[in-house]
Amino acid sequence: MTGGFIEVDQLLKKYRDGVLVGPISLSSPRGVIYGLVGPNGSGKTTTIRCMLGLQKPSKGHVRVAGLDPASESKKLMQITGYSQELPSFPPFLTAKDILTTTGKLKGLSGEELRREVSKALDISGLVSHAGRRVGSFSKGMLQRLAVAQAIIGDPEILILDEPMLGVDPAARVQMREIFMELKRAGKTILFSSHELYELERLADMVGMMYQGRVMVEGWVKELLSQDAGGLKVEAEVLRPSLITPQLIQSLKGVQDFQMNGTILRVRFAEGLDGRETLAATLVKSGAGLVRLQTVNRTLEDLFMEVVMKGVKP
Ligand SMILES: Nc1ncnc2c1ncn2[C@@H]1O[C@H](COP(=O)(O)OP(=O)(O)OP(=O)(O)O)[C@@H](O)[C@H]1O
Ligand SMILES: [Mg+2]
Numbered sequence: 001m002t003g004g005f006i007e008v009d010q011l012l013k014k015y016r017d018g019v020l021v022g023p024i025s026l027s028s029p030r031g032v033i034y035g036l037v038g039p040n041g042s043g044k045t046t047t048i049r050c051m052l053g054l055q056k057p058s059k060g061h062v063r064v065a066g067l068d069p070a071s072e073s074k075k076l077m078q079i080t081g082y083s084q085e086l087p088s089f090p091p092f093l094t095a096k097d098i099l100t101t102t103g104k105l106k107g108l109s110g111e112e113l114r115r116e117v118s119k120a121l122d123i124s125g126l127v128s129h130a131g132r133r134v135g136s137f138s139k140g141m142l143q144r145l146a147v148a149q150a151i152i153g154d155p156e157i158l159i160l161d162e163p164m165l166g167v168d169p170a171a172r173v174q175m176r177e178i179f180m181e182l183k184r185a186g187k188t189i190l191f192s193s194h195e196l197y198e199l200e201r202l203a204d205m206v207g208m209m210y211q212g213r214v215m216v217e218g219w220v221k222e223l224l225s226q227d228a229g230g231l232k233v234e235a236e237v238l239r240p241s242l243i244t245p246q247l248i249q250s251l252k253g254v255q256d257f258q259m260n261g262t263i264l265r266v267r268f269a270e271g272l273d274g275r276e277t278l279a280a281t282l283v284k285s286g287a288g289l290v291r292l293q294t295v296n297r298t299l300e301d302l303f304m305e306v307v308m309k310g311v312k313p
Contacts, residue, residue, distance in 0.1 A: 003026030004029055005065060008061075008155070009061045012058050013046050023213065024213060025214060029205075030188075031188055032188060033190075035190075037299075048190075050062050081157045083161065083163055092179045094134065095137075095143055099149060102154050108152070116153055122149060150163075156187060156188065164193050164198055208306050223297075230268050231272065233267075234292070237264060253272035254274065
């Protein structure tokens with residue numbers, strides 16, 4: 001254990017039918033937004049459920065705010081808000097009923113309960129739907145209600161399993177703002193998502209899962225820094241037929257490259273900046289260089305590298 005605020009160490013979950021997930025290790029400091037991403041079935045929900053004590057690990061350790069979710073889940077639930085993947089609610093209850101019940105379960109009453117319920121309705125954009133039965137809610141509205149439920153009682157930690165699923169773009173922007181606001185208030189948020197673009201904009205740290213393991217974990221800024229994974233360059237030329245694979249491969253540090261019409265994309269080995277040599281070579285070859293620019297790495301690039309290769313970079 002390295003002592004993160006949320007710490008998962010060599011977690012193994014063996015399901016009854018023999019499916020084995022793990023070993024999973026991840027670590028999130030306090031006060032950050034941590035995004036968990038991975039293909040379907042890679043183990044995000046399993047990890048999240050073990051963090052909340054809703055499932056018991058078969059092996060390994062989980063600590064959230066110093067608590068063991070398996071044996072101290074009651075204490076943990078007092079400081080944690082949770083929204084489950086594909087939330088389901090009793091269809092005959094209204095949004096306000098559901099949030100009131102959640103507040104009571106979290107120990108709230110009287111004026112404080114009323115205030116927390118109306119704050120959650122307000123933050124989640126559900127004020128005008130508060131009195132509607134949730135059986136008539138759309139997918140995105142149910143998702144908002146799940147997040148509203150999680151934030152009731154001002155918990156210190158939020159653990160949200162795919163909170164953005166089915167949420168429209170405008171509501172997603174709102175949700176991003178809610179997350180940022182909560183972070184400014186010092187909360188720790190861990191959420192899973194398939195939206196890599198969303199993660200890139202929102203998360204401070206990311207854990208990329210693949211087949212029951214965290215393959216990459218780190219600060220988004222560092223993972224996407226220009227040099228991480230090698231400098232990527234895009235060049236546009238006038239006469240692509242003059243560029244041969246041998247010409248590009250002969251350049252020092254070229255890891256891989258693709259030619260698509262007049263656009264050449266080259267990735268250099270980590271720590272190597274071959275831009276000047278590439279530019280000079282293209283000009284000398286007669287291909288005619290129109291522009292050359294560095295391409296920023298995205299989480300999608302990284303995710304595809306990890307998932308496609310299935311190995312830790
Ligand atoms: N209750 C269960 N019984 C048996 N196997 C399960 C159970 N829950 C999950 N699994 C298996 O564990 C693995 C991880 O599933 P999990 O739900 O944690 O993935 P996930 O990353 O959340 O996927 P998704 O993106 O689809 O939500 C899968 O192989 C899944 O089939
Ligand atoms: Mg899941």
